Amino acid sequence: MYKFIDGGVTAPQGFTAQGICASIKPSNKTKRDLALIYCDTLCNAAAVFTKNLVKSDTIAVTKEHLKNGKAQAVIVNSGNANTCNADGYEKAVRMCEIASDVLGVDKENVIVASTGVIGEILPIEPIEKGAEAMRGKLSKDGGTNAAEAIMTTDTVKKEIAMTMTLGGKTVTVGGIAKGSGMIHINMGTMLSFVTTDAAITADMLECALKEAVEDSYNMVSVDGDTSTNDTLAIMASGKAENPEITEKNEDYKTFVQGLTEAFRMLAKKLAADGEGASKLLVCKVSGAKTKQDAIKVSKSVICSSLLKAAMFGADANWGRVLCAIGYSGADVDIKKVAVSFKSSKGIIDVCKDGAGIPFSEEKGKEILLENEIEIIVTLGDGNSEAEAYGCDLTYDYVKINGDYRT
Amino acid sequence: MYKFIDGGVTAPQGFTAQGICASIKPSNKTKRDLALIYCDTLCNAAAVFTKNLVKSDTIAVTKEHLKNGKAQAVIVNSGNANTCNADGYEKAVRMCEIASDVLGVDKENVIVASTGVIGEILPIEPIEKGAEAMRGKLSKDGGTNAAEAIMTTDTVKKEIAMTMTLGGKTVTVGGIAKGSGMIHINMGTMLSFVTTDAAITADMLECALKEAVEDSYNMVSVDGDTSTNDTLAIMASGKAENPEITEKNEDYKTFVQGLTEAFRMLAKKLAADGEGASKLLVCKVSGAKTKQDAIKVSKSVICSSLLKAAMFGADANWGRVLCAIGYSGADVDIKKVAVSFKSSKGIIDVCKDGAGIPFSEEKGKEILLENEIEIIVTLGDGNSEAEAYGCDLTYDYVKINGDYRT
Numbered sequence: 001m002y003k004f005i006d007g008g009v010t011a012p013q014g015f016t017a018q019g020i021c022a023s024i025k026p027s028n029k030t031k032r033d034l035a036l037i038y039c040d041t042l043c044n045a046a047a048v049f050t051k052n053l054v055k056s057d058t059i060a061v062t063k064e065h066l067k068n069g070k071a072q073a074v075i076v077n078s079g080n081a082n083t084c085n086a087d088g089y090e091k092a093v094r095m096c097e098i099a100s101d102v103l104g105v106d107k108e109n110v111i112v113a114s115t116g117v118i119g120e121i122l123p124i125e126p127i128e129k130g131a132e133a134m135r136g137k138l139s140k141d142g143g144t145n146a147a148e149a150i151m152t153t154d155t156v157k158k159e160i161a162m163t164m165t166l167g168g169k170t171v172t173v174g175g176i177a178k179g180s181g182m183i184h185i186n187m188g189t190m191l192s193f194v195t196t197d198a199a200i201t202a203d204m205l206e207c208a209l210k211e212a213v214e215d216s217y218n219m220v221s222v223d224g225d226t227s228t229n230d231t232l233a234i235m236a237s238g239k240a241e242n243p244e245i246t247e248k249n250e251d252y253k254t255f256v257q258g259l260t261e262a263f264r265m266l267a268k269k270l271a272a273d274g275e276g277a278s279k280l281l282v283c284k285v286s287g288a289k290t291k292q293d294a295i296k297v298s299k300s301v302i303c304s305s306l307l308k309a310a311m312f313g314a315d316a317n318w319g320r321v322l323c324a325i326g327y328s329g330a331d332v333d334i335k336k337v338a339v340s341f342k343s344s345k346g347i348i349d350v351c352k353d354g355a356g357i358p359f360s361e362e363k364g365k366e367i368l369l370e371n372e373i374e375i376i377v378t379l380g381d382g383n384s385e386a387e388a389y390g391c392d393l394t395y396d397y398v399k400i401n402g403d404y405r406t
Numbered sequence: 407m408y409k410f411i412d413g414g415v416t417a418p419q420g421f422t423a424q425g426i427c428a429s430i431k432p433s434n435k436t437k438r439d440l441a442l443i444y445c446d447t448l449c450n451a452a453a454v455f456t457k458n459l460v461k462s463d464t465i466a467v468t469k470e471h472l473k474n475g476k477a478q479a480v481i482v483n484s485g486n487a488n489t490c491n492a493d494g495y496e497k498a499v500r501m502c503e504i505a506s507d508v509l510g511v512d513k514e515n516v517i518v519a520s521t522g523v524i525g526e527i528l529p530i531e532p533i534e535k536g537a538e539a540m541r542g543k544l545s546k547d548g549g550t551n552a553a554e555a556i557m558t559t560d561t562v563k564k565e566i567a568m569t570m571t572l573g574g575k576t577v578t579v580g581g582i583a584k585g586s587g588m589i590h591i592n593m594g595t596m597l598s599f600v601t602t603d604a605a606i607t608a609d610m611l612e613c614a615l616k617e618a619v620e621d622s623y624n625m626v627s628v629d630g631d632t633s634t635n636d637t638l639a640i641m642a643s644g645k646a647e648n649p650e651i652t653e654k655n656e657d658y659k660t661f662v663q664g665l666t667e668a669f670r671m672l673a674k675k676l677a678a679d680g681e682g683a684s685k686l687l688v689c690k691v692s693g694a695k696t697k698q699d700a701i702k703v704s705k706s707v708i709c710s711s712l713l714k715a716a717m718f719g720a721d722a723n724w725g726r727v728l729c730a731i732g733y734s735g736a737d738v739d740i741k742k743v744a745v746s747f748k749s750s751k752g753i754i755d756v757c758k759d760g761a762g763i764p765f766s767e768e769k770g771k772e773i774l775l776e777n778e779i780e781i782i783v784t785l786g787d788g789n790s791e792a793e794a795y796g797c798d799l800t801y802d803y804v805k806i807n808g809d810y811r812t
Contacts, residue, residue: 054732054740054760084728086761118725119762225712225726226733305711306631306807313808319524320631322490326460327632334460354460355492356525395801401712402719 001164002258004265008159010143011174012197013239014039018142019149022130024079024123025116034130035149037074037193038103038138043235045071046206047111048213050230056081057088058112059231061096065108069202071235072109074193075099075131078152078178082114082122083228091122102131103138113231115152115178115190147176150191153400154180158269164258166251169242171198173262179222179270192217192232192266198255199238200245207248208256209234216263219295219388221303222274271389272372276396279371281311283388287379293330294379294386300328301375302390311373312392316341316364318350321375336380343370407570408664410671414565416549417580418603420445420643424548425555428536430485430529431522440536441555443480443599444509444544449641451477452612453517454619456636462487463494464518465637467502471514475608477641478515480599481505481537484558484584488520488528489634497528504530508537509544519637521558521584521596553582556597559806560586564675570664572657575648577604579668585628585676598623598638598672604661605644606651613654614662615640622669625701625794627709628680677795678778682802685777687717689794693785699736700785700792706734707781708796717779718798722747722770724756727781742786749776 010017015037022034047066049059065071075095082088092112100107114122147157158177163170177192200208209232217232238244245252272280283301288294301307304324310317318339325332339351345367350359367373416423425441427434453472455465471477481501488494498518506513520528553563564583569576583598606614615638623638644650651658678686689707694700707713710730716723724745731738745757751773756765773779 052729052732053738054728081725084725084757084761118723118729119757225710225729228725228729228732304631305803309804309807312804315808319487319490319634322460323458323524323631323634326458326634332459351490351525355490393804393807395804397711398715398718398799398801398804401715401799402721 001254002261003163005161005163007161007174008143008147009037009174009176009193009195010140011161012172012195012237014041014197014237015195016138016140016142017146018134018138019145020130020133022126024077024126028079032145032149033079034077034127035146036099036103036131036134036138037146039072039235039237041237042070042072042109043237044069044200044202044205045233045235046202046209047231047233048209050227052226052228054084054228056083056114056229058082058092058114058229060089061092062111062113062231065110070109071111072105073099073103074111074233076113076150076191077127078115078150080114080116080120080122081118081229084119085121087121091124094124095127098128098131102135111233113191113229115150115229118228150176150178152178152180153275154178154273156273158266160262160265162258162262164254166198166242166254169240171196171240171242173258175262175266177266177270179273180275190227190230194234196234197237197240199240199242200236200255204245204252205234205236208252208259211256212259212263216260216267220267220271221299221390222271267389271391274391275400276394277391278312278394279373279392281373281375281390281392283375283377285377285379286385287381288384289331289382291384291386293332294384296328296330297325297332297377297379298386298388300324301377302388305393308390308393311368312394314365314368316348316350316361316368318356321377322351325377332379333381338378338380340376341367342374342376343367343372345370407660408667409569411567411569413567413580414549414553415443415580415582415599415601416546417567418578418601418643419645420447420603421580421601422544422546422548423552424540424544425551426536426539428532430483430532434485438551438555439485440483440533441552442505442509442537442540442544443552445478445641445643447643448476448478448515449643450475450606450608450611451639451641452608452615453637453639454615456633458632458634460490460634462489462520462635464488464498464520464635466495467498468517468519468637471516476515477517478511479505479509480517480639482519482556482597483533484521484556486520486522486526486528487524487635490525491527493527497530500530501533504534504537508541517639519597519635521556521635524634556582556584558584558586559681560584560679562679564672566668566671568664568668570660572604572648572660575646577602577646577648579664581668581672583672583676585679586681596633596636600640602640603643603646604651605646605648606642606661610651610658611640611642614658614665617662618665618669622666622673625705626673626677627705627796628677673795677797680797681806682800683797684718684800685779685798687779687781687796687798689781689783691783691785692791693787694790695737695788697790697792699738700790702734702736703731703738703783703785704792704794706730707783708794711799714796714799717774718800720771720774722754722756722767722774724762727783728757731783738785739787744784744786746782747773748780748782749773749778751776
């Protein structure tokens with residue numbers, strides 16, 4: 001039903017983008033840190049944001065601009081979060097004006113976001129110069145530069161593109177994301193911008209975004225810290241000319257499922273590239289009494305520092321999985337719990353009926369030395385399932401965060 | 407009112423103890439790993455336990471034995487948690503029988519606890535032999551050996567002793583604790599045994615224990631993982647001959663305040679010696695609307711992996727303090743928040759009215775390089791206060807937990 005294709009945020013019809021090095025941190029002379037995303041027509045648009053009480057002023061500005069459900073461009077920088085600054089709001093508005101001028105769009109139709117260090121004044125001059133340098137240079141190829149420009153301590157770009165069929169028409173969805181640290185299961189991304197050429201009303205787009213985020217971005221944790229700048233925004237150009245989605249019909253369901261799959265792929269990329277991470281952890285929970293119980297268990301396991309450290313050490317320490325299940329707050333009968341570890345090297349059962357079973361430590365090690373690990377938890381108490389995404393806890397997480405600002 | 411004195415669990419009248427190396431882990435040939443604590447009279451007793459659904463069977467046995475509010479001895483081992491084992495209950499009962507035999511006490515009056523790896527069968531023979539070797543050897547001096555015997559990855563013994571005056575009589579309280587990893591703010595210790603010669607009913611003892619734990623052990627976090635074996639037990643011999651505390655009178659209040667102070671000292675020792683920790687973090691919150699808000703903020707700050715890593719790096723990254731306040735769930739007006747860092751090298755203000763203020767990075771570094779740091783948060787919105795205890799996140803935490811079982 002969905003087909004992943006090459007490309008990113010510029011894959012859908014109507015969208016172009018670019019990213020350049022604007023030296024927002026004066027010491028940065030090479031890494032792209034400013035991006036523009038543009039659509040040649042006014043889009044229906046929606047966004048969800050961090051639930052942290054401490055919010056970047058960019059969020060206040062973007063919320064105002066999306067009140068009418070319309071947007072045509074995104075301006076976003078890395079290197080500075082523009083958060084907890086007295087002049088944050090003013091600077092965020094200024095960024096929209098800059099994008100408006102360079103792209104020839106109404107400033108009220110610009111989405112703005114920032115990511116980086118909290119509490120340092122955002123220098124506006126590099127943004128003016130950087131945006132000016134991109135004037136007339138936005139292109140289909142520029143999408144990948146935009147993906148790079150939003151990275152902070154990310155080590156790889158995160159892009160996705162997929163097609164699906166809605167009302168007989170091929171609809172494309174594209175997206176970029178950045179994650180790394182300060183990632184938690186409450187809208188667990190720092191920034192993600194998603195585009196589509198689907199025809200869909202702003203209201204339905206917002207509903208679809210909120211549904212799709214639940215089983216994807218909301219199931220990721222790197223370190224349990226909810227960022228101040230989380231922004232996930234989507235713009236729909238309507239250029240695919242499918243019958244406009246105006247209610248929760250079959251096309252809507254198809255669209256939501258497609259978005260969910262796309263977000264899941266990006267969520268896994270975020271988790272795998274969590275700060276200092278050496279491996280992706282996926283906790284698959286089944287047999288829960290309710291969906292909420294399954295979610296609680298999978299999140300608790302993926303968030304346990306002790307388990308994350310054990311996974312780094314390729315240690316099949318299933319006792320820590322049980323411990324995390326025990327304090328998850330879920331309604332669980334521990335005596336029915338089974339745990340297995342799985343990777344491309346095979347699968348090993350380590351716990352049944354809430355107690356350890358004999359297993360080969362060598363086989364366990366072999367499985368856990370891979371860079372994508374599934375922690376399979378069977379609760380044996382119902383039919384609900386959930387899946388959460390995380391990463392191991394490594395020396396490099398400590399190193400990166402021990403001195404991030406310098 | 408309270409006077410801290412030298413000594414530990416044997417400081418109060420009537421108590422003796424011992425600890426030896428029983429080689430519960432076969433590879434351990436030197437570290438003490440089995441302890442007995444004994445009182446020469448039957449004590450009133452009470453305990454609180456982990457809230458993890460996954461519980462060591464030692465907890466079930468201890469709960470049964472404390473139903474009548476009486477105890478006379480403790481047997482405790484490190485090196486194996488006796489948790490998630492099919493024969494866990496039977497082994498815990500057997501440990502009580504062993505203590506009963508060696509100490510000549512009723513087996514129903516024995517408190518039992520275990521700490522170490524989850525899910526490995528507890529070998530009973532070393533415990534039989536080890537306890538036998540302690541027969542007739544419990545002494546006042548043996549208390550410090552008992553403190554050593556309950557350590558796992560702890561690097562220092564945790565002992566405390568204090569005196570107070572109740573009804574004109576000098577009452578002594580003594581205690582030992584072990585912490586290190588898997589420490590969270592829900593009864594945030596793995597094991598602690600406290601003794602006193604105060605005369606107090608079992609009911610009042612239980613009330614006092616529950617009150618004292620709130621502002622002490624319940625405010626510690628090392629890594630956010632709630633252990634399966636947490637046990638805090640107290641025994642009161644009555645030998646100080648103060649007028650027995652039978653209701654919540656002035657003596658009761660004095661006793662609770664003393665216990666709270668003693669627990670706080672032990673809690674700080676746990677935090678300072680958290681797995682891999684290089685420094686103690688104390689988050690002092692004032693000006694909160696309610697006590698619950700103050701607690702939420704202080705715990706959230708102390709639990710933030712990002713802040714903990716920044717403190718390891720002596721980086722005055724106050725943005726992470728604000729971020730943690732923002733997702734704490736407390737009712738806070740961010741625009742009123744101020745943050746300072748303090749140590750023996752001085753104090754530095756870094757944030758006021760929710761925004762950064764200029765400060766000397768060099769001075770910040772100097773302050774944060776010390777091994778005891780206060781993070782002072784002023785919410786400016788009320789009169790409630792709280793204090794939470796934690797530690798930094800270091801390479802050694804990852805190292806210790808990357809391969810704990812081998």
